[in-house]
Amino acid sequence: MRKDSPMRVILVAVALCLVCSVLVSAAAVVLRPEQELNKALDKKKNILLAAGLIEPKGEADIDAVYTERVEARLVDLETGEYTDAFPVDAFDQRDAAKDPAQSIEIPDKEDPAGIGRRSLYAPVYLVRESPGSNEFSGVIIPVHGKGLWSTLYGFLALDSDLNTIEGLGFYEHAETPGLGGEVDNPNWKAQWKGKQVYEDGKVEISVIKGKVNPNSPDKAYEIDGIAGATITARGVSNLVQYWMGSGAFQTYITRVREQGLS
Ligand SMILES: Cc1cc2nc3c(=O)[nH]c(=O)nc-3n(C[C@H](O)[C@H](O)[C@H](O)COP(=O)(O)O)c2cc1C
DSSP states (O other): OOTTOHHHHHHHHHHHHHHHHHHHHHHHHHHHHHHHHHHHHHHHHHHHHHTTSSOTTOOOOHHHHHHHHEEEEEEETTTTEEEOSSOGGGOOHHHHHHOGGGEEEOOGGGOTTOOSEEESEEEEEEEESSTTOSOEEEEEEEEEEEOSSSEEEEEEEEETTSSBEEEEEEEEOOOOTTTGGGGGOHHHHHTTTTOBOEETTEEOOEEOSSOOOTTOTTGGGEEOOOTTOHHHHHHHHHHHHHHHSTTTTHHHHHHHHHHOOO
């Protein structure tokens, strides 16, 4: 066959495609366990960051701090009780929300987070008072909801009074860097620490438009808006209100206030 014959060109192209596809597939298969491990580690890191148990730029051993300071439990959102219906470490809230047998539809008027469905169960992460202790000083709750371009996924950490916020952080979203992406700005996130969620059993925390007035009687419940990103900011406000509200974690929170976290 001539070097520049059309058949030879096609054969070389096909052979090249085959070799490349085998290489890419092999890489995907070989790297999958490592990707899963990294994903799990990233989740643990974000749980610890929300609770202020590690520094954003620190070099802590994530697995060690997580094992010492965090205990994951699965909550039945209907009753607010812990459940062993599924092993919590294997429970995937996103998959469960897609399964009609493991989730409920949220009526539009009760769905400020814009998520459509939520799983019947949700994990929570209890914060041990000290390494290995069985006394708990707070709880970290997974939250998610719609921003402008994407669903934001994050964790909200509450102190032992189940009302004071320790921190909020998102580990996944596709909002615009510099606009909605400012939800990741450490200065904006720092405002959440110490704010209150409930007043007389009603969810009052909200991200307002503009800056919080230091003389406002509601300042304990208010977070500065994000300039040029009102839609993302409102999305964050709505999703926090939804997950703290009676449609999601409020039954659990009311129960553990009376009975304790463990
Ligand atoms: C390219 C582009 C990206 C934008 N990204 C965001 C975003 O991530 N979040 C957001 O709330 N608004 C974003 N906006 C702005 C919104 O369209 C809207 O104008 C804004 O949320 C209104 O906020 P403001 O009242 O503070 O100006 C973007 C606008 C443009 C043109």
